[in-house]
Amino acid sequence: MGNRQRQKSGKQSQRRREDKKGKIYRRRAVAAVFAVLLGTISLIDLIPGEKGFSHREDRELTVKPKMSLKGVLDGGYMREYDAYRTDQFTGRSLLRLMKTGTDLLAGRRREGGVYKGRDDYLLEEIAAPDEEQIDKSVELIGEFAGRYEKVPVYLMLVPGAANVLDEKLPDSAVVRDERQSFESIRQTLETSVRWVDVSTVLEKHMKEEIYYHTDRHWTSLGAYYAYQALAEVMKLDMEKAPGLEPYAVTNSFNGMLSSASGYNTGYAEPIFIYTPKNRDEEISLAVEYVEEGVKTATLYDRSKLIGKNEYEVFLGGSHGMVDIRTTADTTDRLLIVKDSYANCLIPFLTPFYRELIVIEPGLYEGDLDTIMEENKISSVLFLYGGNTFVQDSGISRCLE
Amino acid sequence: MIFDSIIFIFAFLPVVLIVYHIAPDWLKNGVLLLASLIFYAWGGLIYLCFMLVSVIFNYVCGLWIAGKAKKRRDVRMRLAVCLIVNMVMLGMLKYGESLPGSLYPAQNAGETAGFGIEWLVPMGITFYTFHSLSYIIDVYRGNAKVQKNPVDFALYVTLFVKLPAGPVVRYSVFERQLHDRKGSWVKFGEGAMFFVRGLVKKVILADNLGRLFEELMAMEEGQMSVLGAWIGLAAFAFQIYFAFGGYSDMAAGLGWMFGFELPKNFDYPYAGGGVAAFWRRWHISLGAWVEEYVYRFLGRGSAFSILFIWLLAGLWHGISWNFVIWGIYFGILTVIGMSMLGESLRRIPGVLRHIFSVILIFAGWVFFLCPTPKEALEYLQVMLGAGINGLSDPFVRYILITNLGLLIAVFLGLTPGMYRGFEKLFNRGGKGRAVVNGIIYGVLFLLCTAYLVTGVHYPFLYLRF
Numbered sequence: 001m002g003n004r005q006r007q008k009s010g011k012q013s014q015r016r017r018e019d020k021k022g023k024i025y026r027r028r029a030v031a032a033v034f035a036v037l038l039g040t041i042s043l044i045d046l047i048p049g050e051k052g053f054s055h056r057e058d059r060e061l062t063v064k065p066k067m068s069l070k071g072v073l074d075g076g077y078m079r080e081y082d083a084y085r086t087d088q089f090t091g092r093s094l095l096r097l098m099k100t101g102t103d104l105l106a107g108r109r110r111e112g113g114v115y116k117g118r119d120d121y122l123l124e125e126i127a128a129p130d131e132e133q134i135d136k137s138v139e140l141i142g143e144f145a146g147r148y149e150k151v152p153v154y155l156m157l158v159p160g161a162a163n164v165l166d167e168k169l170p171d172s173a174v175v176r177d178e179r180q181s182f183e184s185i186r187q188t189l190e191t192s193v194r195w196v197d198v199s200t201v202l203e204k205h206m207k208e209e210i211y212y213h214t215d216r217h218w219t220s221l222g223a224y225y226a227y228q229a230l231a232e233v234m235k236l237d238m239e240k241a242p243g244l245e246p247y248a249v250t251n252s253f254n255g256m257l258s259s260a261s262g263y264n265t266g267y268a269e270p271i272f273i274y275t276p277k278n279r280d281e282e283i284s285l286a287v288e289y290v291e292e293g294v295k296t297a298t299l300y301d302r303s304k305l306i307g308k309n310e311y312e313v314f315l316g317g318s319h320g321m322v323d324i325r326t327t328a329d330t331t332d333r334l335l336i337v338k339d340s341y342a343n344c345l346i347p348f349l350t351p352f353y354r355e356l357i358v359i360e361p362g363l364y365e366g367d368l369d370t371i372m373e374e375n376k377i378s379s380v381l382f383l384y385g386g387n388t389f390v391q392d393s394g395i396s397r398c399l400e
Numbered sequence: 401m402i403f404d405s406i407i408f409i410f411a412f413l414p415v416v417l418i419v420y421h422i423a424p425d426w427l428k429n430g431v432l433l434l435a436s437l438i439f440y441a442w443g444g445l446i447y448l449c450f451m452l453v454s455v456i457f458n459y460v461c462g463l464w465i466a467g468k469a470k471k472r473r474d475v476r477m478r479l480a481v482c483l484i485v486n487m488v489m490l491g492m493l494k495y496g497e498s499l500p501g502s503l504y505p506a507q508n509a510g511e512t513a514g515f516g517i518e519w520l521v522p523m524g525i526t527f528y529t530f531h532s533l534s535y536i537i538d539v540y541r542g543n544a545k546v547q548k549n550p551v552d553f554a555l556y557v558t559l560f561v562k563l564p565a566g567p568v569v570r571y572s573v574f575e576r577q578l579h580d581r582k583g584s585w586v587k588f589g590e591g592a593m594f595f596v597r598g599l600v601k602k603v604i605l606a607d608n609l610g611r612l613f614e615e616l617m618a619m620e621e622g623q624m625s626v627l628g629a630w631i632g633l634a635a636f637a638f639q640i641y642f643a644f645g646g647y648s649d650m651a652a653g654l655g656w657m658f659g660f661e662l663p664k665n666f667d668y669p670y671a672g673g674g675v676a677a678f679w680r681r682w683h684i685s686l687g688a689w690v691e692e693y694v695y696r697f698l699g700r701g702s703a704f705s706i707l708f709i710w711l712l713a714g715l716w717h718g719i720s721w722n723f724v725i726w727g728i729y730f731g732i733l734t735v736i737g738m739s740m741l742g743e744s745l746r747r748i749p750g751v752l753r754h755i756f757s758v759i760l761i762f763a764g765w766v767f768f769l770c771p772t773p774k775e776a777l778e779y780l781q782v783m784l785g786a787g788i789n790g791l792s793d794p795f796v797r798y799i800l801i802t803n804l805g806l807l808i809a810v811f812l813g814l815t816p817g818m819y820r821g822f823e824k825l826f827n828r829g830g831k832g833r834a835v836v837n838g839i840i841y842g843v844l845f846l847l848c849t850a851y852l853v854t855g856v857h858y859p860f861l862y863l864r865f
Contacts, residue, residue: 015828022827022834027589029838034592037845042410075444078401086406086853095850102847106805172801174619174794262854 062087100262109170114261117168122257124216126176129390140399145192153380156196161211178386198226215255220272223345242281244274290321314343320363324356332378341385361394401442403650439560447522458532466546524563535571561654565647567665567685581659591656598649599848606642610858619795627792629782707731726767
C-alpha cells in the first residue's frame with residue numbers, strides 16, 4: 001500500500017471508530033434521559049389527589065370509574081380508566097401550555113372553536129345555522145306577535161365578535177357572515193316584529209372595547225351602544241335615564257373562550273358596570289329569582305366575582321325566570337326573552353319600566369302566553385346572541 | 401392496551417422494565433409473558449380468553465405434528481386440520497359480527513347469551529394467528545424445532561411488543577432470541593430512541609394530520625375544490641403512513657429495551673421504487689409471510705395467485721366492495737408491473753416515475769377514505785377537476801397556512817435522507833453532541849406526553865385487524 005492510501009484508510013478506520021464511539025455515547029445519553037424522565041413522571045403521577053372541576057379548562061374532569069364484570073370483560077372499564085388517568089394527569093396544565101405553544105408555533109390559530117386573533121382577541125367561531133330550527137323559531141315569534149297586536153314586539157340579534165371585529169381574525173381565516181341570516185330573518189318578520197339593528201352601531205364603534213378579549217360576550221360598553229340603538233327603536237323617554245359612569249367590579253376577568261381553547265390563559269380584563277353619576281337618581285329594585293325563590297335588591301351578584309365565570313356577576317348568570325320590580329315612575333312592563341347576552345344590557349333598561357320579567361327559554365319551564373295573560377305587559381323584547389339563536393330550541397318550546 | 405397511551409407509557413412500561421431487569425435470567429421470559437397477557441387483557445378479559453385458546457390449541461398442534469406418525473400423509477392431514485381450525489377461528493372472530501344470524505351479543509342487542517358486552521374484533525388477531533400458522537407450518541416442513549416449553553411458545557405468539565402492529569416474526573428467527581438475548585444500556589438507549597421517534601410520528605404527526613383531515617372535511621361540507629380533495633387525500637394517506645410507521649418504530653424500540661432485535665418492518669415506502677416496492681416496504685414482515693406461506697403454495701409467478709392474494713388483502717380490511725376494489729386494483733397494478741408493459745414503464749425517468757407511482761397509490765387510498773364505491777368515484781372525479789367548486793377555495797388556503805409547521809414536519813419525515821443526515825451529524829460528535837442528542841429526545845418525549853394528555857386522540861386503524 002502506498003503512503004497516501006495508508007493515510008486514507010487510516011483516516012477511514014479512525015472515523016469508523018469515532019462513529020462507533022459516538023453511537024455508543026448517543027445511545028447511553030438517550031437511555032439516561034429517557035429512564036430519568038420515565039421514572040420521574042411516572043412517580044409524580046402516582047401522587048394521589050383527584051381533581052373534580054378544572055377552573056382552567058372550565059369543565060368537569062373525569063373521575064375514577066366503577067369496576068363491573070361487564071366492563072372488565074369487554075374492556076369498557078379499562079377504557080374509562082385510561083380516560084380517567086389521562087384527565088387527572090399531574091402537570092396537566094403545564095403540558096397543555098406546551099401543546100398550545102407548539103401548535104401556535106406550527107401555525108395553528110384555532111382550538112376548540114376559538115380563533116386566536118390579533119391584539120390578544122379570542123374570537124368564537126360563528127355557528128352553522130340550523131335552518132329548520134331558525135324557521136321554526138321565526139314562525140313562532142311571528143305568530144306570538146300576531147296574538148298580541150296591541151303589544152309591540154322587538155327582536156335584537158347580536159352579531160359575534162368574529163363578524164364585527166373581522167380585522168382581528170388571523171390571516172386567511174374564513175368565517176360565516178351571520179348578518180345575512182339576520183337580514184333574512186328581519187325580512188320574514190317585517191310586518192309583525194320590530195327589528196333592532198345593532199350590527200351597524202357596533203361596527204361604528206369597533207375600534208373600542210366592545211367585546212371581551214377572552215369571552216364570547218360583548219362588554220358593558222358594547223351593550224351600552226346597543227341600548228342606545230334599542231332606545232331609539234323603542235322610543236324610550238330618555239329623560240328618565242340618569243347620567244351614567246363606568247365602574248370596574250373586577251380587573252381579573254378571564255373568560256370562557258380562554259378555558260375552551262387554552263389561549264391567553266394569563267390575560268386579565270376588567271368588567272364594568274354602569275352606575276348613575278348622581279346617587280339620588282338611582283332606582284331601587286326588588287329582584288326575585290322566581291324558580292329558586294331567592295330575593296335580592298340588586299342586579300349584580302358579587303359572589304360570582306370569586307370564581308372563574310365572572311360574567312355571571314350580571315343577574316347571577318342563567319335563570320329560568322327573573323322578576324325585577326322598580327321604583328320607576330311609569331306603568332310600563334317589559335317581557336324580555338333572552339340568552340346571556342342580555343344580562344349586561346338589562347341594567348340600562350330599569351329606569352324605563354315598572355317591572356321587567358326576564359325569561360331564558362332554555363331553562364324556563366312555563367310558556368310565554370301565560371305570562372302575557374297574567375301580567376300587563378306593554379312591550380316584548382327578544383334579545384339573543386347570533387350564535388345561540390341559530391341553534392336554540394328553547395324559544396320554540398316556550399312559544400308552542 | 402395501546403402504545404400511545406398514558407397508562408402504557410407511565411404505568412405499565414416502567415413497572416415491566418423494572419421487574420424484568422430485577423428478575424433472574426430464567427424468569428425473564430415468564431415476566432414478559434405475564435406482562436403480555438396483562439397488556440392484552442387490558443383490551444377486555446374475554447379477548448384474552450380467545451387468544452389463550454388459540455395459543456394452547458397451536459401449542460398442542462405443534463406437538464401433534466412433530467409427533468410420531470406412520471405415514472407422511474397422516475402428518476399432512478394433521479397440518480390441514482390445524483390450519484383449518486385456525487382459519488375458522490380467525491374468520492369467526494373477525495367477520496362473525498357481520499354475518500347473518502350471528503351469535504354475537506352485539507348483533508342480538510339485549511337478548512340472552514352475552515352479558516350485553518360490547519363486541520369488537522380482538523386486537524391483533526390476525527397477527528397472532530399468523531405467528532401460530534408460521535410456527536406449525538415451519539414445524540411441518542422441518543424448518544423449526546418443536547417448542548415443548550409452553551411459556552416460550554406462548555411468549556412467541558403473544559409478546560406485547562409485536563402484537564399490535566407486527567412485525568410478524570418467523571419462529572426460527574425468534575427462537576434464537578428467546579434464550580440468547582442480552583440487554584445493555586446501549587440497547588436500551590437504541591430502544592428509547594426508536595420508541596420516542598415512533599411516538600412523535602403517531603402522536604404529533606399522525607394525530608394532527610387526522611385533525612387536519614377532519615377540519616378540512618367539515619369546512620368543505622360537500623363543496624370540495626380540486627385542491628381541497630387532494631390535500632384531504634394527502635392528509636389521510638399520510639396519517640395512515642405515520643400512524644403505522646410510528647407503531648412500527650415503537651414496536652422496534654420496545655423490543656430493543658428488552659434485548660430483542662426485531663426485523664425492520666417499515667422502510668420509507670414513499671421513497672421510491674414504484675407501486676410494488678411501496679407495498680414491499682410498507683409491512684415488510686407481512687409481505688414476507690404471505691410470500692413464504694401463501695404465494696409459494698398457490699404457485700409463484702402466476703397472475704391468478706397475485707390477484708387472489710390481493711383480493712384477500714382487500715377483504716382482510718373488511719367485507720365491503722370498497723376493499724375488494726382496492727385489492728383488485730393493486731393486484732392488477734402488481735401484475736402489470738411484472739409484465740412487459742411494466743418493463744417499458746420503468747424506462748420513464750426517475751422523478752416522473754416516482755410522481756406517477758405516488759399518484760397511483762393515492763388513488764388506491766380513496767377507496768379507504770370513502771365508505772362506498774360510488775362516493776370513491778365521486779371523490780376521484782373532484783380530484784380530476786370535475787367537481788363544482790373550482791380549483792381552490794379559501795378553506796383550503798386557511799388549512800394550509802395554519803398547518804404549515806405540521807406539513808413541513810411531515811415532508812421532512814417522509815425522506816430517509818433527513819434522518820440519515822441527522823444520524824451522521826450526531827454520531828460523529830463525542831460526548832458533547834451525545835448530550836445534545838439526549839436533550840432533543842427528552843424534549844420530544846415531553847412534547848409527545850403533552851399531546852397525549854391534552855390533544856385529540858385517533859385510534860390506530862390497524863389495531864382492530
